[in-house]
Amino acid sequence: MSKWSTFTDGFVKNNPTFVLVLGMCPTLATTTSAINGLEMGLATLFVLVLSNIVISLIAPMVPDKVHIPVYIVVIATFVTVLQFIMQAYTPDAYKTLGLFIPLIVVNCIVLGRAEAFANKHGVLDSLLDGIGVGLGFTVSLTVIGIVREILGSGSVFGWKFIPGDGILAFVMAPGAFLVLGYLMVLFNKYLKRS
Amino acid sequence: MEYIIIIISAIFVNNIVLSQFLGVCPFLGVSNKLSTATGMSGAVCFVITLATLVTYLLNKYLLVPFGLEFLQTIAFILVIASLVQMVEIVLKKISPSLYQALGIFLPLITTNCAVLGVAITVVTKDFTFGAESHMLNLGQAIVYAVATSIGYGLAMVLFAGLREHLALNEVPKSFRGLPIAFITVGILALAFLGFSGIV
Numbered sequence: 458m459s460k461w462s463t464f465t466d467g468f469v470k471n472n473p474t475f476v477l478v479l480g481m482c483p484t485l486a487t488t489t490s491a492i493n494g495l496e497m498g499l500a501t502l503f504v505l506v507l508s509n510i511v512i513s514l515i516a517p518m519v520p521d522k523v524h525i526p527v528y529i530v531v532i533a534t535f536v537t538v539l540q541f542i543m544q545a546y547t548p549d550a551y552k553t554l555g556l557f558i559p560l561i562v563v564n565c566i567v568l569g570r571a572e573a574f575a576n577k578h579g580v581l582d583s584l585l586d587g588i589g590v591g592l593g594f595t596v597s598l599t600v601i602g603i604v605r606e607i608l609g610s611g612s613v614f615g616w617k618f619i620p621g622d623g624i625l626a627f628v629m630a631p632g633a634f635l636v637l638g639y640l641m642v643l644f645n646k647y648l649k650r651s
Numbered sequence: 652m653e654y655i656i657i658i659i660s661a662i663f664v665n666n667i668v669l670s671q672f673l674g675v676c677p678f679l680g681v682s683n684k685l686s687t688a689t690g691m692s693g694a695v696c697f698v699i700t701l702a703t704l705v706t707y708l709l710n711k712y713l714l715v716p717f718g719l720e721f722l723q724t725i726a727f728i729l730v731i732a733s734l735v736q737m738v739e740i741v742l743k744k745i746s747p748s749l750y751q752a753l754g755i756f757l758p759l760i761t762t763n764c765a766v767l768g769v770a771i772t773v774v775t776k777d778f779t780f781g782a783e784s785h786m787l788n789l790g791q792a793i794v795y796a797v798a799t800s801i802g803y804g805l806a807m808v809l810f811a812g813l814r815e816h817l818a819l820n821e822v823p824k825s826f827r828g829l830p831i832a833f834i835t836v837g838i839l840a841l842a843f844l845g846f847s848g849i850v
Contacts, residue, residue: 478679478829479676480676481672481675481676481679482672482673482674482675482676482764482768483672485672485675486671486672526729526732529728529729529732530725530729533724533725533728533729534725536724537721537722537724537725540721540724541721556768556771556772556775559723559724559767559771560673560764560767560768560771562724562728562767563728563761563762563763563764563767564764565676565762568762626841626844629670629844630669630670630672630840630843630844631837631838631840631841631844632837633672633837634833634834634836634837634840635833635834635837635838637833638829638830638831638832638833638834638836638837639830639834641829641830641833642825642826642830643825645825645830646825
């Protein structure tokens with residue numbers, strides 16, 4: 458597998474949201490607007506890339522029996538680092554995303570990539586895989602955020618182009634499930650090649 | 652009165668799956684059949700309550716006095732992971748029949764973000780009771796944990812019932828599998844939106 462395809466697989470073929478259907482909790486909860494989706498995606502990307510690098514380095518030294526707890530501690534450490542960084546530099550985003558920043562620890566994408574990829578590959582491959590999957594996740598979240606923001610408040614990234622209130626339900630919980638469901642249908646129909 | 656508000660709010664108004672989006676992965680994963688859905692709800696109820704009790708005490712008597720709140724994420728996930736392991740071992744010895752019933756679901760629960768989510772929520776979030784708002788005390792935290800897992804079970808059982816009917820219908824090709832499941836949950840969540848404003 459070439460370096461380039463390692464990187465691009467995360468976008469369409471192994472898209473974490475629409476194909477693998479992993480990490481659904483933050484996907485549904487934080488995509489109330491395009492910017493929130495983008496921020497959540499980038500936060501996950503940060504943890505994913507760093508934990509992928511470290512896990513690919515320590516994997517040969519970790520006994521097989523305890524590898525899951527070790528990986529979880531590595532991931533939890535980077536999540537704590539991320540919490541500090543966000544509290545210091547982007548306190549607003551930290552407040553909006555709230556609970557879902559510490560919950561990156563139990564995001565199946567991060568542990569999933571560690572198990573399925575990083576512990577079998579070198580540092581460079583794991584770095585590229587982390588960036589690819591992380592960007593795939595970020596793009597998916599941003600797209601869901603854009604759709605929900607247009608339907609729910611008539612704006613994109615805060616730029617309002619439809620006057621009036623929009624359909625409130627799309628900013629609230631039911632809209633998340635409906636938008637994700639219909640986007641998945643479109644993805645299956647037009648992008649997925651069997 | 653505060654206990655009643657907590658119970659109604661956790662089961663219906665702020666349902667953990669349908670309005671807080673916690674524990675969605677196992678919710679979609681094991682809701683194919685009604686029997687597995689009830690098994691999973693039982694296991695989740697057990698672990699959430701136990702984990703909340705332990706992490707609440709850990710936070711109050713160890714992390715806060717030493718000013719180590721920033722370790723919450725790491726400490727809680729380790730506690731939950733080892734707790735699940737321990738519950739598995741103890742159940743195997745004490746009650747093999749219960750272990751048989753919950754068996755396959757227990758390891759899955761470590762990665763259920765509902766458990767960590769509830770544990771973090773009770774120690775960080777202020778709850779509103781009418782005019783005043785304050786953090787939960789231990790009793791309220793336990794009630795919140797139990798009520799939340801009842802809400803989880805309710806959503807799961809309702810959805811499993813819908814899904815069993817869905818399996819008998821002709822669904823367009825692109826909608827098959829998860830897309831139609833998401834749309835169904837969306838409609839279920841719309842129904843639950845009707846509870847908002849009760850408390």
